[in-house]
Amino acid sequence: MKPAAIRRQRELAQARARLIAYLQRVAGPALTTEDAQAALEKAKAWNPAQARALDDYFTEHLNALTEPSPHSPVQVVRLLQHLEATGHGDAVTQLACARCHRTGLRLSRITPEGRCCDWCVARTELRPCARCGQNGLIVAQREDGPVCRRCYRTDPLFLKDCADCGRKRPPALRREDGTFLCSRCYPKPEHECEASP
Structure with a gap:
């Protein structure tokens, strides 16, 4: 040697x-x-x-x-x-995300403020969507490329048949039997009125 x-x-x-x-x-x-x-x-x-x-x-x-x-x-x-x-x-x-201040996250992204979690960087990093061509917040990767939040909400892979109204909509709730409810059919929680009689 x-x-x-x-x-x-x-x-x-x-x-x-x-x-x-x-x-x-x-x-x-x-x-x-x-x-x-x-x-x-x-x-x-x-x-x-x-x-x-x-x-x-x-x-x-x-x-x-x-x-x-x-x-x-x-x-x-x-x-x-x-x-x-x-x-x-x-x-x-533990080092916290420079933006959301949470710990225990993957802080692989460096920003001017310091290390940030992927979510904080993704929320502020606009990139072109493969579907609409506009700069947006990328929330999914599909075969045709990155998909922004707006296009994802109409993505056939994301939409589910609502068990109540039968329409294809973004799912709001998954039932125990595996069926989905959309936000319109999702039962709203009822709260007792606390106003005095």
Whole structure:
């Protein structure tokens, strides 16, 4: 093996060792070396390029798992979620969507505000619909391409026969027997009037 390759292998081993030590420092003694490596593998941060990049990130952001930045790399999000799922959630702080502020979601999309969930990005990202040709909020993928919300509401694959009126309409309720009711036939809940006599 060439000296340069040996040096790169040594540097990678050192970066991985620092990553494991960092995770154990944050999560505490309950996180074994094997568990830390498994977490890094699950977060897709074990291969050479990602391991080096994450090692550099943790060097610059010492509190990356306890005070995560909205602009954290996706590997940090995956690590946080994996640590919580494996019983180490008390030691870390989950990153929330920069728009809806919910945690536990897939935050793979980066926006100017920071990482966002797919739904928040989709709600603000208008793209051309394959059916009407207009820019709209894409809610489905069909053989002919992306379909906007407006066209989806008339999509034959979405419409169902209403069990009461017999019309093909967007379903509002699925009964236990598998039949559907449209919004017009859906029984509206009745509430007792609380006004005094």
